[in-house]
Amino acid sequence: MLPLADNIPNRESPRVLWVLILANILAFGLQLSVPGPAAEAFFQEFGLVPARYSNPAWASLHDLNPSDYSPFLLNAFLHGGWFHLLFNMWTLWIFGPNVEDDMGHGRFLVFYVVAALAASYAHYFFNAYSTMPAVGASGAIAGVMAAYLIYFPRARILTLFPVFIIPFFFNVPAYVFILAWFVIQVFSGSLALLQPIGEGGVAWWAHIGGFAAGLLMAPFLRKAPALRMRLQEGGW
Template identity: 35%
Template sequence: MIPLRALLYRRGTPVMTLLIITVNVLCFLFEMAQPFYLRESFIARYALIPDQPHALTFISSMFLHGSLLHILGNMWFLWVFGSHIEDAMGPAKFLLFYLISGIASAFVQFIVYFGSPIPTIGASGAIAGVMGAFLVLYPRVRVVTLIFVVIFVTTVDIPAAFMLIYWFAIQLLSGLGSLASISNAQGIAWFAHVGGFLAGILLIRLFREKRARYQYR
């Protein structure tokens, strides 16, 4: 399932969401501009590596991505859900919320895979926090979603609660399954997604405006 847009009114231009996307894209371009023989050391310096923890990497790792598909997927999810969460709390609070969610997700990944030498990169943990916030604020909002059924592709309007809980269940079950082969199961940081999502659920009450907008369309 790929979300295309939420059927929810947005008050204005989501400036901070666009800024975060821009920064991520610029970081990715800089990363890809590194000579191939230096790229691995560049990622190792700024990625979160559980057996070599540095405070800076809990933040820097969320601005690195491993491939074009990786960053495109993350930035698309951020746009679909983040633009509405920014609308609910304002740009400054949204930036703080995003960063805290990302740090929380990295911390969970660090704890679960403590001692692992495998680098963790990507914005998906922070974006998972945004998705958790969306679940709390707008569970009944319908999300236009692209669905693949065998060889057919169609779109359906799915309640956000169903889509996001389904997504979270996949992350949790996949993460638990990956623990059976922890040495080589970190192609996807499942527990970063789980940690970020739960952080978003817990934090949103502190960050949203008291009169958050609930105008559906």
């Protein structure tokens, strides 16, 4: 299922959201500039490889510094391909503007970064010995979706449901769309735990960790109602 639009107009320009999208696009451009033979080393260095921190001997063998924790954040700006990037940025654009509206620009930036870190640590905890680099903004975006669920549970999400090659469009309540998405993540993540270490291409537990962080943080980061009203009336 693919979200296409929501029915909640945002009040301010989502400046932080634009910066985050631009940062992801620039990082992807940097990825594309890396020559083919060096691409794997690039992802090993800047993607999140859990074995880098759980197995120092393996890290040393692959010239990775186990005391460098920057990949816990940097991996959230890298992507595995054009479709991965476009899908994540589109989803962020659907759910992000109104969350930034209700948090404010500074709080939204902090929220996004913390959600990205929570997603990375959740992935590490459940895949501690994996040697596969995890990349992508989806864990942080899961946090944004959790905030949207809390702030706008009854918003309507225009959703595309493809059945074979036939597209079906439905207006779905936000709480139905997001909770259904989360159930899929938990189910898939639970199945992934049964697979051999290192197999599987989706960081399900990063999604779950980012979503959980979003649920915990969002209630404390929303602007006071009076402040939101003043912003809406153009007083600030």
